[in-house]
Amino acid sequence: MPPARHRRPRAVHSLLAGASAVAIGLSGLVLADDTGAHAADTDLITNGGFETGNPTGWSCTVGAVQSTTAHSGRYALQSSPGTGDTGECTQTVPVKPSSSYTLSAWVQGSYVYLGARGTGGTDPSTWTTSPGWAQLSSGFTTGPDTTSVTVYLHGWYGQPAFLADDVSLLGPGGPQPSPSPTATASPSPTATATDPGSPSPTGSTSPTGTASPTATSTGKPPGLPKHILTGYWQNFDNGATVQRISDVPAAYDIIAVSFADATATRGGLSFTLDPALAARLGGYTDAQFKADIAAKRAAGKRVVLSIGGQNGTVWVGDSASAATFTSTAWALMQAYGFDGIDIDLENGVSSTYLGQALHALAAKAGSGFILTMAPQTIDMQSTGMEYFKLALNVKDILTIVNMQYYNSGAMNGCDGNVYSQGTENFLTALACIQLKGGLRPDQVGLGVPASTSAAGGGYLDAGTVDRALDCLASGANCGSYRPDTTWPGIGGAMTWSTNWDAKAGNPVAGTIGAHLHAMP
Incomplete structure (x- = not known):
């Protein structure tokens, strides 16, 4: 019998409710x-x-x-x-x-x-x-x-x-x-305080010396739309609609295959199609899986391999494990045709060594490399948090950070006030921390559950997500919290998962995806 697979990739942090985020x-x-x-x-x-x-x-x-x-x-x-x-x-x-x-x-x-x-x-x-x-x-x-x-x-x-x-x-x-x-000129009143490269929240990037020689001038790989919809595809059956990669709606610009497996060697990665899932799909073979990835890429989409999840155990904490991570990730990218990887680790993140591994991987992959992240809300509350430090360390090769705005209770917004999950204010006030903390606007996305079944808490209907995107991009349709500036280049949105979205009738693909692609 094969080893147990990852199931839901989002840990519930009920102890963080209320103002405890200040701790x-x-x-x-x-x-x-x-x-x-x-x-x-x-x-x-x-x-x-x-x-x-x-x-x-x-x-x-x-x-x-x-x-x-x-x-x-x-x-x-x-x-x-x-x-x-x-x-x-x-x-x-x-x-x-x-x-x-x-x-x-x-x-x-x-x-x-x-x-x-x-x-x-x-x-x-x-x-x-x-x-x-x-x-x-x-x-x-x-x-x-x-x-x-x-x-x-x-x-x-x-x-x-x-x-x-x-x-x-x-x-x-x-x-x-x-x-x-x-x-030295004084920054503007809204200057980013912890941005290692950008002089203002809406400014252009100024990569540090760690930049990969293959990075583009904006850091965003060519061919992607201005506002990106990302969806996780489940390599297991947990009650959501089972899908082949070819079943994922065209509204999804980036598909994150969930998840890679850790090997016995520290930093090592492997991937195997879940046999139970393959059986449910009538015999989904490796060859069909690879062909589906190739077809999505031919249609202008990107497919990445997600590392981590709730039960992820990949450890990259020294130079040796960083080298192993790079070599095994690169081998999987070549074997399956993945465009890059997604970092969904929920523990053990090292901004130094994982950053080292990711820069080495980007150098191998070239300018089309896709790097996405899905940190928990607690991981992005401050630039002093290791996950935030990682995002800033790899800013020159980073495509988008789709923080998980769910399973987190209440959190601090960038105005110092506490906001509850499942509200528009929660999305806008927490996104503001990343936007003013050093990431480019196109590197900030809103990660939301596709349905009430997809997460333990924090679900928002598609219309509320659309309003939050409008608020961040143009200042329209805001809730009671209104940012003091706007970011027209806001990166997009993500959902866990394309499978739960399909189970709910595709509100993310149909409503949020359509809204994103219609935004100026």
């Missing part, structure tokens, strides 16, 4: 030990203690220097985030290529972030919530062509003012960049 602040706490630096290292930050009495050397959206509370000396930076602004302050610093650096700062307040962008490697980001002074610290190594990095401090949307002091970047100095650190 993530403590989970991101990073308190640094004093880190010794090499004798040749110097502090590259200008005015890191703010003892000039002003933010000289820094570019801030709303930041100012105050003398009421300081970690050391007389002055410290104070910045007050707004509903559409994280109160970010940045400084661009000259560095040397292929060199190690230690970044640190003393901070105080709710959701205070410290990080660096443009390192040419894995951009560091750390954060904390602390009523008193606490030190944040992280390290990074610059890429072989990196001559400057941008250090940032910021809070979070709608949170109280935060303080920062004694900011330090220890390491070998580099040539002065042009423009100088003090000439």
Whole structure:
């Protein structure tokens, strides 16, 4: 008898109901030990203690220097985030290529972030919530062509003012960049606080040094529509309509085959058509499955292999497992004709090593590579969460993130308020976090269950999803929550699953799909 297959891929997180989402602040706490630096290292930050009495050397959206509370000396930076602004302050610093650096700062307040962008490697980001002074610290190594990095401090949307002091970047100095650190332009009030590449929520991408040489200028593979409908296809029978790939309606632009299996080797992947499903379909063979994938691709659709699900056990936590993941994923792409993969892991995500594996896979696949993700809502509440860090790490090759807006209870929106699942506000206020947290608009999709049978909670009718898409794209048809800006290039929507959609009469394909493809 074959091993048990994955069933429903969405875990129910009932303990997250209500305002408990706020507790993530403590989970991101990073308190640094004093880190010794090499004798040749110097502090590259200008005015890191703010003892000039002003933010000289820094570019801030709303930041100012105050003398009421300081970690050391007389002055410290104070910045007050707004509903559409994280109160970010940045400084661009000259560095040397292929060199190690230690970044640190003393901070105080709710959701205070410290990080660096443009390192040419894995951009560091750390954060904390602390009523008193606490030190944040992280390290990074610059890429072989990196001559400057941008250090940032910021809070979070709608949170109280935060303080920062004694900011330090220890390491070998580099040539002065042009423009100088003090000439850096201030971001707009709605600038993304944690975006490693894009200067504003609706701006174009500016890939970091980790970009694959095969990435396109927008990061979106050619041939896809502006607004994408993604659907998961079940490689098992759990009461939904059983389907061949050829049965999936043409409204679906990306079909995610669920799921790959983990092998005994860490990072290893395999895939086998479920024999019970094949029997239910009258004998669905590997050859027919591959032919159906080829036919969908010929019709302009994309088919990807989903990794994970509720019971997924794929572990990529070191260089060896990353290499195994890349080689086995690539072998399956070649064997079945998959255009790429979907990351639906619900545990054990490493932004460093899985990011490494995905970049290597994209380099093998070329410019048509499709990379989608389906994180849980808790995984995308903050840029300090590992899944969000992964999405930003692979932003240069990422097609779309279809967060699961279900099975999650209530969550924080980007305005700091708590919203309940199963409402339009839940979709728009949580999508706003990703849109202002660094992803391009075309990389943000709304993941919804196809019917009440498809998830434990969070179902919305197709009309409500359409209104949420309109609200995000144009500001029309909003609920009580209305974003302070719009994103006409919003990525699209996803559903679990094409099978449950068929069981319900295809409201996702027929209504949401038609709406997406009619949007300007």
